[in-house]
Amino acid sequence: MELMHLIGLTQTELTELVGSFGEPAYRARQIFSGMQARRLMSFAEMTDLPKELRGKLSDETVIPTLTLESRYVSTDGTRRYLFKTRDKYPVETVFIPEEHRDTICFSSQSGCPLQCTFCLTAQLGLLRNLTPGEIVEQIIFALNDAYGVGVATPRGTNLVAMGAGEPFLNFENLMKAIRIMNDPAGLHIVPNRITVSTAGIVPRIRELATIPNRPHLAVSLAAPTDELRDELMPINKKWPIDELMSACREFEKSLKPNDRFTFEYVMLRGVNDSDEQARQLANVINRYRLRAKVNLIPHNPAEPLPYEPSSMTRVETFKRILESKGVHAFIRRPRGRDILAACGQLAARSTAGEVPASIPTSQRRIA
Numbered sequence: 001m002e003l004m005h006l007i008g009l010t011q012t013e014l015t016e017l018v019g020s021f022g023e024p025a026y027r028a029r030q031i032f033s034g035m036q037a038r039r040l041m042s043f044a045e046m047t048d049l050p051k052e053l054r055g056k057l058s059d060e061t062v063i064p065t066l067t068l069e070s071r072y073v074s075t076d077g078t079r080r081y082l083f084k085t086r087d088k089y090p091v092e093t094v095f096i097p098e099e100h101r102d103t104i105c106f107s108s109q110s111g112c113p114l115q116c117t118f119c120l121t122a123q124l125g126l127l128r129n130l131t132p133g134e135i136v137e138q139i140i141f142a143l144n145d146a147y148g149v150g151v152a153t154p155r156g157t158n159l160v161a162m163g164a165g166e167p168f169l170n171f172e173n174l175m176k177a178i179r180i181m182n183d184p185a186g187l188h189i190v191p192n193r194i195t196v197s198t199a200g201i202v203p204r205i206r207e208l209a210t211i212p213n214r215p216h217l218a219v220s221l222a223a224p225t226d227e228l229r230d231e232l233m234p235i236n237k238k239w240p241i242d243e244l245m246s247a248c249r250e251f252e253k254s255l256k257p258n259d260r261f262t263f264e265y266v267m268l269r270g271v272n273d274s275d276e277q278a279r280q281l282a283n284v285i286n287r288y289r290l291r292a293k294v295n296l297i298p299h300n301p302a303e304p305l306p307y308e309p310s311s312m313t314r315v316e317t318f319k320r321i322l323e324s325k326g327v328h329a330f331i332r333r334p335r336g337r338d339i340l341a342a343c344g345q346l347a348a349r350s351t352a353g354e355v356p357a358s359i360p361t362s363q364r365r366i367a
């Protein structure tokens with residue numbers, strides 16, 4: 001029998017489960033805060049629970065299910081974790097230390113069904129959707145590894161659903177994970193600290209627009225015309241640029257006055273980075289009267305992807321053209337390229353920079 005996976009339960013669900021063991025509701029609150037606030041990954045550490053209950057929980061349930069296979073540390077401090085699910089599928093998570101607030105980039109699927117030609121994850125194909133628990137676990141592991149078990153995050157944490165997978169093709173599980181993480185008795189990471197990136201699953205963009213307490217949205221564009229986007233991101237054949245932009249317009253109408261969403265634009269040398277393409281991109285955004293900002297991401301190369309990154313001067317010129325047409329643009333500095341942890345590089349590969357964990361992740365305390 002598959003053991004019940006506790007990290008993927010809301011407090012309400014946990015209360016029901018614990019009730020079925022004949023235990024009062026306050027036990028569920030203790031267990032929930034043990035896992036989600038103190039970030040304890042074993043019942044043995046929850047010494048506020050009676051021993052007998054701990055034994056029963058260990059027999060019938062499990063807290064984490066991911067096991068850490070490898071941990072890689074980049075020269076720039078970025079960390080990549082490669083986990084395996086209980087059924088042996090790879091899951092990757094990236095911790096990105098930053099000056100003001102650290103970011104955790106998590107995966108929503110093992111592999112990815114989309115076939116973007118510039119992304120290494122595409123080469124895995126879809127292995128399977130991750131469960132809500134498998135999503136929440138990634139964040140707990142990364143926090144414990146970066147700061148110590150249960151140690152408060154110094155300046156809060158930003159989360160981005162920009163790891164492997166298409167989050168909007170695993171919408172229910174993603175939204176449940178976000179609800180669990182939002183609980184003030186647990187991780188208390190509010191949706192306002194979370195950004196979900198999509199390759200353009202139009203019905204879900206429209207649906208997100210109707211949800212009040214929701215994460216931020218990023219949309220991966222990669223090309224200003226259908227002709228090129230069909231080639232780079234085949235999902236465009238299903239939802240072409242006009243449909244995507246109309247949904248973005250709808251989404252923007254639901255934003256608060258000073259809020260913006262983001263377009264991501266990977267910069268591929270000689271493919272989508274010309275002056276003309278910058279003008280086309282600005283024109284598309286302006287045609288739909290979008291205030292969105294554009295994040296320019298220099299391509300992160302990896303064998304056997306057939307592209308090279310645009311030069312920095314090209315990226316800067318591209319940015320200037322967008323700005324001259326009133327479109328706000330930013331350049332995203334690549335992080336963790338040397339350990340294949342940067343955007344589009346997650347493919348469960350091993351690299352240099354491995355810093356093995358000597359004790360099981362669930363008990364590991366980093367000095």
Ligand code: SAH
Binds near residue numbers: 265301
């Ligand atoms: N499937 C979702 C979530 C992944 S986010 C999406 O496509 O939005 C990963 C981001 O990295 C996307 O914006 C994607 O366009 C970008 N990306 C993919 N491969 C890349 C690469 N090799 N170099 C730079 N960015 C890449």
